[in-house]
Amino acid sequence: MKKSAIALAVLAVGTTLAFASPEDDREHLMKAMGKSMGELGKVAKGESPFEADAVLASLKALNDNASKLDVAALFPEGSASKGTSPKIWENFDDFKAHAEKLKADVAAAVAAPAADAAALGPQLGMIGKDCGGCHELYRIKKD
Numbered sequence: 001m002k003k004s005a006i007a008l009a010v011l012a013v014g015t016t017l018a019f020a021s022p023e024d025d026r027e028h029l030m031k032a033m034g035k036s037m038g039e040l041g042k043v044a045k046g047e048s049p050f051e052a053d054a055v056l057a058s059l060k061a062l063n064d065n066a067s068k069l070d071v072a073a074l075f076p077e078g079s080a081s082k083g084t085s086p087k088i089w090e091n092f093d094d095f096k097a098h099a100e101k102l103k104a105d106v107a108a109a110v111a112a113p114a115a116d117a118a119a120l121g122p123q124l125g126m127i128g129k130d131c132g133g134c135h136e137l138y139r140i141k142k143d
């Protein structure tokens with residue numbers, strides 16, 4: 001019993017070490033969402049042709065990443081960085097609510113994807129506001 005408990009503990013430490021820090025994980029996730037938003041934005045603006053399959057693929061990629069936006073795991077207390085406002089941890093419930101709204105809006109877009117660029121605009125506008133609304137309150141721009 002004791003031995004297996006130790007083995008489990010070692011395993012747990014090993015698993016933790018295999019992952020990057022929450023700071024790296026959230027940067028990676030945010031950048032990936034930014035990439036999808038960039039692709040979709042070009043289509044909405046008419047800079048890239050509207051192709052339903054490609055739009056849905058970008059929305060799905062965005063949805064995959066948004067669903068990984070577990071703010072408790074990615075923004076644990078004590079993980080402040082240059083880009084984070086201290087308000088995140090003062091208003092954590094509100095911060096979390098912003099993440100939940102993004103998840104809901106992206107999931108809704110995947111469930112009912114826009115049929116043309118004109119319809120994609122408003123759909124993307126709402127998602128973009130979810131990103132921007134959270135950034136305005138809780139992100140400090142590094143540049």
Ligand code: HEC
Nearest residue numbers: 027030031033034037081083084098099102131134138139
């Ligand atoms: C729940 C709040 C919240 C939501 C929603 C949110 N972000 Fe962020 N985002 C942040 C915070 C906070 C940072 C700064 C993190 C840091 O610097 O440690 C950030 C950073 C970023 C960065 C910079 C990453 C880097 O370090 O280079 C990008 C790009 C980004 N977000 C894109 C997006 C996009 C696109 C969306 C919407 C699809 C989005 N974010 C939604 C809170 C949010």
